[in-house]
Amino acid sequence: MRRFHALSQRNAEPARVTVELVAEVGPGTSRTGFLERAVVAGGALVSGGVLLAGLPRLAASAPSPEQDVKTLNFVLLIEGLQARFYAEALRRAQLSGETREFAGRVGEHERVHLGALRDLLGRDARSLPEFDLGDTVSDPRRFRASAAAIEEIGLAAYNGQATNLTPDALAEAAKIASVEARHASWARGLAGSTPAPRASDLAASEDRSRESLARRGLLERP
Amino acid sequence: MRIGALRLSELDRGGAVEETASRAGALTRRGLLGGGAVLAAGLAAPAAEAQGSDEDILNYALALEYLQAAFYTEAERLGALRGAFAEQARVVGAHERAHVTALRDALGGAAIRRPRFDFGGVTEDQPAFRRTAVAFEDLGTAAYKDQAPRIRSRAYLAAALRIHSVEARHAAWIRRLAGVVPAPDAFDEPLPRRRVLRVVADTGFVTSAPRTSAFGSPRFTG
Amino acid sequence: MSRRAYASLGAVLCALGVVVVASSSAHREPPSPLGLPEPPPPAFRIPVPRPLAPDRDLARWAPVRRATTARRAPGADQAAVARVDARTPEGTTNIVQVAGRARRAGGRLWVRARLAVLPNGTSGWVPRRSLGGYTQVRTRLLVERRALRARLFRGGHVVLTAPIGIGTDEHPTPVGRFYVRNRLTSYRSPAYGPLAFGTSARSPVLTDWPAGGYVGIHGTDRPERLPGRVSHGCVRMRNADIRRLGRLMPVGTPVIVR
Numbered sequence: 001m002r003r004f005h006a007l008s009q010r011n012a013e014p015a016r017v018t019v020e021l022v023a024e025v026g027p028g029t030s031r032t033g034f035l036e037r038a039v040v041a042g043g044a045l046v047s048g049g050v051l052l053a054g055l056p057r058l059a060a061s062a063p064s065p066e067q068d069v070k071t072l073n074f075v076l077l078i079e080g081l082q083a084r085f086y087a088e089a090l091r092r093a094q095l096s097g098e099t100r101e102f103a104g105r106v107g108e109h110e111r112v113h114l115g116a117l118r119d120l121l122g123r124d125a126r127s128l129p130e131f132d133l134g135d136t137v138s139d140p141r142r143f144r145a146s147a148a149a150i151e152e153i154g155l156a157a158y159n160g161q162a163t164n165l166t167p168d169a170l171a172e173a174a175k176i177a178s179v180e181a182r183h184a185s186w187a188r189g190l191a192g193s194t195p196a197p198r199a200s201d202l203a204a205s206e207d208r209s210r211e212s213l214a215r216r217g218l219l220e221r222p
Numbered sequence: 223m224r225i226g227a228l229r230l231s232e233l234d235r236g237g238a239v240e241e242t243a244s245r246a247g248a249l250t251r252r253g254l255l256g257g258g259a260v261l262a263a264g265l266a267a268p269a270a271e272a273q274g275s276d277e278d279i280l281n282y283a284l285a286l287e288y289l290q291a292a293f294y295t296e297a298e299r300l301g302a303l304r305g306a307f308a309e310q311a312r313v314v315g316a317h318e319r320a321h322v323t324a325l326r327d328a329l330g331g332a333a334i335r336r337p338r339f340d341f342g343g344v345t346e347d348q349p350a351f352r353r354t355a356v357a358f359e360d361l362g363t364a365a366y367k368d369q370a371p372r373i374r375s376r377a378y379l380a381a382a383l384r385i386h387s388v389e390a391r392h393a394a395w396i397r398r399l400a401g402v403v404p405a406p407d408a409f410d411e412p413l414p415r416r417r418v419l420r421v422v423a424d425t426g427f428v429t430s431a432p433r434t435s436a437f438g439s440p441r442f443t444g
Numbered sequence: 445m446s447r448r449a450y451a452s453l454g455a456v457l458c459a460l461g462v463v464v465v466a467s468s469s470a471h472r473e474p475p476s477p478l479g480l481p482e483p484p485p486p487a488f489r490i491p492v493p494r495p496l497a498p499d500r501d502l503a504r505w506a507p508v509r510r511a512t513t514a515r516r517a518p519g520a521d522q523a524a525v526a527r528v529d530a531r532t533p534e535g536t537t538n539i540v541q542v543a544g545r546a547r548r549a550g551g552r553l554w555v556r557a558r559l560a561v562l563p564n565g566t567s568g569w570v571p572r573r574s575l576g577g578y579t580q581v582r583t584r585l586l587v588e589r590r591a592l593r594a595r596l597f598r599g600g601h602v603v604l605t606a607p608i609g610i611g612t613d614e615h616p617t618p619v620g621r622f623y624v625r626n627r628l629t630s631y632r633s634p635a636y637g638p639l640a641f642g643t644s645a646r647s648p649v650l651t652d653w654p655a656g657g658y659v660g661i662h663g664t665d666r667p668e669r670l671p672g673r674v675s676h677g678c679v680r681m682r683n684a685d686i687r688r689l690g691r692l693m694p695v696g697t698p699v700i701v702r
Contacts, residue, residue, distance in 0.1 A: 070478045105405065112408040155387055160483040163380045167371035170379075174367045174386065175409040181390035182405035186398060194313060195395035199320040200384040200490035206480040296578065298496055302545055316493030328488040340577030343553040346546040377487035384486060429577055432507035432537035434695040439631040440640040441533065442660025443615070443647045443677040 068169040071161045073126045074206055075173070076117045078154045080128040081218060082110040085150055089137040099140050099190055102147070106183050113176050120172075134217045144191040146216075151184035152202075153212045159203035276378050279369050281334045282415060283382065284325040286365055288336050289427065290358055291318035297345040306399050307348055310355075314392050321385055328381075340429040352400045354425075359393035361413065361421060368412035501582050501600050505623065505696035506557075506575040508538040514568025518547045518554035525568035526561045533655035534642055536626040539696060541644070546572055558623065560644035560658070562651070565620045581694050585624070585661075587679055587701040589617060592671035594661075594679060596692055604692055607671035609664065609680035611647075617659060617677050618645050622699040624661075627690070637663010637683045639690045643699050647677040661699070662686060 086107025089095060095103050118125045136146035158177035162170050185195035204212065213219035294315030297303055303311050326333045344350040366386035373379040394404035413421075422428060511530045515522035532538050540557035547554050553572035558565075584597045589610055596604040611617040622645040629639050640662035650657040653676075661679040663686040664670065670682060681689065 067480075071480060074478050074480055105403065109405065109408040116408075159383050159387055161480060162370075162383055163376050163483050164481055171367075171371040171412070174370050174383070175411065177383070177387055178363050178367060178390035178410040179405055179408060181387035182394035182410075185391035185394035186404040189395065189398050189404075195398070196313065196317065196388060196391040199317040199388060199493045200324075200381075200486075201387040201391075203380065203384060203483045203486075205482045206477055210477060295496065299502065299580065300545060312495065313493070316495055320491050320493045324488050324490040338577060338579075342577075343546060343572040346555075346572075347548065347553055375487060376484045380484050381486035381488050381490070385490070432539065432576060434507075434536050434539065434625070435627045435629065436534050436536050437630045438534055438628060439633045440628050440636045440642070440660055440662060441653075441655035442636075442640060442642060442658050442662065443611075443650055443653055444635060444660070444675060 063164055063166040063169075065166065067164055068166055069121065069124050071164055072117055072121055072169070072173075073124070074161060074209075075158060075176075076114065076121065076125060077128065077219075078157050078209070079110055079114040079117060081131050081213070082150060082154060083107065083114045084131050085133060085137065085146070086110055088133050089143050089147075093137045093140055093143040095140055095143065099144060102186055102190055103143070106147075106151075106186070109179060109183070113179075129220070131218060136216070136218070144187065148184065148187040148191045148193070149216060150218070151180060151187050153204070153209060155180040155184050156202040156204035156212075157206075157209040159201055160205055160209065163203075274372055276373055276375050277329065277332050279373055279382075280325055280329055280378065281332070282369065283366065283385070284322065284329065284334060285337070286362055286418070286422075287318055287321040287325060289339065289422065290362060291315065291322045292336075292339045293341060293345060293354070293358060293427075294318055296339075296341060297351055300346045302346040303348055303351060307352065310395055310399060311351070314355075314359075314395070317388060317392070321388075324381070328378075337428050338431050339427050341427055352396070355396045356393070356400050356402060357421075359389055359396055361418060362389040363393050363410060364413035365415070365418045367410060368414055368418075499582065499599065501584060501597065502580050503584070503623070503696065503698045504542045504578045504580050505539050506542050506555075506578050508540060508570075508574060509576045510574050512570050512574035514557060514559055514570050515554075516568065518549035518569045520550055520552075520571075522569070526559050526566060528557070528559060528568075528570055528574070532560075532626055532642065533658070534626055534628060536642075539623075539625055540570070540575070541623040541696070541698065542575070542578065543567065558621070558644065560622075560625060560646070562646050562648060564618045564622070564645055564648065579696055581696045581698075583693055583697040585689075585693060585697055585699045587617070587699060589619070589701065592673075594681070594689075596689060596697075598692070604685070604688055606681050606685035606689070609670045609672050609674040611675050611677040612673050615647060615649055615676045617675070617679060617701055618648055619701050620645065622659075622701065624693065624695050624697045624699060625658075627695055629690075634665040636660070637665065637681070637686050639663060639686050641689075641693070641695075645677075645699070645701065650676060661689070 086103050089103050090100075090107060093103075135142060136150075137143050155177065158173060158180055162173045162177060165173055181201070188197070189195045210219060210221075214221045294311045297311045298308070298315050301308075341354075344354045363386065366382060366389060370379060370382055370386060373382055390410065397404045397406075508528055508530045512528050514525045514528050516525055517523075528540065529538050538560075540559060543556050543558060545555075547569075554569045555572050555575065556567055557570050557575075558567045582599045583603075586595045586597065587608065587610070588594070592608055592610065594604075594606050594608045595602050622643045624641050625644055626642045627639070628636075628642065631640075640660045643659050643661060645659035647653060647657040647659060657677070659677050659679070661681070663683040664680045666674075667682045670680060674680065
């Protein structure tokens with residue numbers, strides 16, 4: 001199992017020089033890998049590689065290592081969809097200019113998120129379904145509108161699920177959540193709408209996130 | 223490890239923030255209250271155990287929102303911004319004011335008072351405004367991210383996360399307008415409170431009230 | 445191969461395809477929701493963002509952080525108009541009313557400031573760096589010499605009306621646009637009542653008056669002489685009125701005398 005600060009180390013080393021604001025993030029006191037503790041807490045998860053689905057569903061919503069694993073698996077699904085969406089768009093949507101730069105950078109971020117989440121989850125990572133992207137990447141205009149929608153759904157999912165995480169897991173998920181918010185803002189700007197439509201962002205439950213994706217044909221209804 | 227989200231020095235090539243920072247230093251040497259000393263004094267006051275309570279965290283957020291709200295409101299009132307920048311200041315200013323209202327209401331009698339600000343020209347000059355807005359929004363995002371895992375009440379956390387992502391949207395928005403990559407890294411890093419306060423202090427934007435009252439005998443024309 | 449054979453082969457391939465797709469998706473996709481709990485409702489609501497109210501009555505002032513020279517136009521090489529001190533004769537921080545928008549000259553920002561110097565109404569450009577932060581006020585004091593009354597407006601509405609004493613014909617209260625510079629209390633000069641505001645207006649005739657002959661707005665120990673033309677240029681009010689004004693009128697408020 002990876003320790004949590006694996007996530008931050010995956011930031012590409014910025015080529016630009018930062019003089020003043022280089023933070024010393026030492027071996028963190030509170031940064032013990034929460035998944036290591038998850039393993040201790042829920043030994044069954046690891047020992048037999050038992051699928052999560054086989055575990056009794058937790059009734060309580062209080063954050064727990066077991067719930068962290070489930071929650072990260074849910075955002076893994078969303079990152080998987082996003083990574084696939086941008087990869088397809090770069091192949092098929094005939095993008096150019098800023099839209100192409102957007103798809104390239106954001107697609108790279110989503111791939112990094114996906115890989116980081118998979119690393120964190122290890123054997124507890126669920127496999128991803130085939131995503132049917134339909135005509136979302138058929139041309140630049142549809143791509144921009146779809147990107148805005150997908151980023152909004154992703155952000156609302158993070159905002160909804162982060163409250164259910166243990167503090168250590170939350171600290172890591174928040175590093176991704178605000179990047180999704182940046183993507184949503186950028187996508188909206190590209191699509192010609194206001195980048196920040198409200199003073200308080202939405203937070204969606206798992207059901208609502210799935211429904212939003214299903215409505216766009218991006219995810220099958222269970 | 224580098225802080226990915228915040229590169230004040232890089233953004234501040236024109237030296238606006240550096241200029242105000244050195245100016246704050248000069249004022250301090252001359253015996254006037256410099257920079258964020260007021261803000262820091264107000265926030266560092268709670269005892270060690272009180273620091274980190276939910277109330278303390280909300281007050282810290284309120285202090286940063288006061289700063290942002292005052293910045294955009296003054297820029298809009300002074301009317302020195304044009305086009306997309308004026309639009310950004312108008313919309314984002316309304317968001318920040320809504321955040322201030324919400325946090326003050328939530329804190330009730332425990333809310334800290336609004337400090338006095340001296341933006342030293344950055345609200346009335348578009349290039350300086352642009353640099354400062356980028357730095358502020360990246361800073362706000364990094365500050366919320368640092369505090370989120372410390373919030374004990376999940377209901378407060380739910381509210382704070384929704385603001386956190388709005389700050390990230392603002393950051394991406396102003397970065398795009400400024401011609402800087404809206405989402406520079408795959409992960410946004412948190413910034414600890416003492417570093418945030420130092421950045422704020424170095425700008426010199428938080429100032430003391432001028433003395434406009436006295437007890438001496440009037441020598442007006444009578 | 446017959447057409448029928450093609451068709452049946454096609455059907456078989458199709459069926460295989462379906463099986464393959466179905467089995468792969470059954471194998472790869474765990475479509476079951478994870479059963480995550482609902483997010484908790486936020487502890488507080490963020491109100492709907494509201495645009496700034498248009499406010500034509502706003503005036504802006506700034507403290508003078510360091511003494512400087514006001515110039516005829518933006519730029520250090522422009523002709524000097526007046527010296528601007530960091531302190532008033534009363535020992536308070538000097539303030540200036542700021543008008544219009546900053547301009548850039550010689551790599552610096554300059555702002556136009558109304559100055560507390562003679563001739564009354566003088567303004568000049570000062571470096572933005574010599575000033576502190578802006579404060580906005582929504583109040584405005586109108587001093588009407590003919591009607592011998594003062595009216596305080598806030599956001600365009602009258603919030604106080606008071607009869608006043610003004611300067612005699614020999615020592616008139618100057619006409620023009622000024623602002624409140626400071627506020628004095630707890631002194632022992634009964635002639636000035638309990639509270640005195642200092643303004644940026646100066647008597648054009650009493651130039652050798654102690655401390656510069658600035659026009660004040662203050663109380664009185666001779667209320668029976670109000671309203672009237674009784675002072676050396678100051679605006680006098682009954683003590684009850686000046687106390688109310690003291691609660692309603694912040695420093696920096698524009699004062700219009702006509």
